[in-house]
Amino acid sequence: MARYTGAVCRLCRREGKKLFLKGERCYSDKCAVSRREYAPGQHGQSRKKVSEYGLQLREKQMARRYYGVSESQFAKYFEMAVRKPGMAGENLLRILESRLDNVVYRAGFASSRAEAKQLILHNHFKLNGKKVNISSLLVKPGDVITVGNDSKSSEKFKAVVEAWASRPVPMWMTVDKENMSIKIERLTNRDEIDLEIAEHLIVELYSK
Structure with missing residues (x-):
């Protein structure tokens, strides 16, 4: 599946939830979800009955867009999750949380996962x-x-870290803001993931 290059705020509106894809804008009055609480497009405000398959698909799409992964990547992660011991849905979210771009974002070193991807791509991290x-x-x-x-000496990078210094740090990692380092203590637990999603619906979708 090709990389999405459209307006990311449309993705949040389509899912009806903030996916925090635009960094600071998501916390301001400019957030598209806050201003227009309906799906994009000419039929966005119409009410439609959603099928069981439709519910499962929306949960999958929301998780995929939240973490910014492609369709093929997501399917690959699901296969990995199924092979691991435990519940496949929780394993899937744990794998997604352990992506390097998500770790950089969670640690407060980027305003969004998209920005974290860019910083990693430009060799800012080791x-x-x-x-x-x-x-x-x-x-x-x-x-x-x-x-x-x-x-570390880049003013732009320092500004990003300072701007998001107050973001809560997950308990499964230790962040040293002064030395700009992150240590992974353990993998996350499901109750530590702030994503409102019914992962069992994703499992049902892929199990068909």
């Missing part, structure tokens, strides 16, 4: 001391992500 530019890498307990020395 994983266990080695430069990394692949945002889809999955971290594991014990991994340490650091900001490169050249990037």
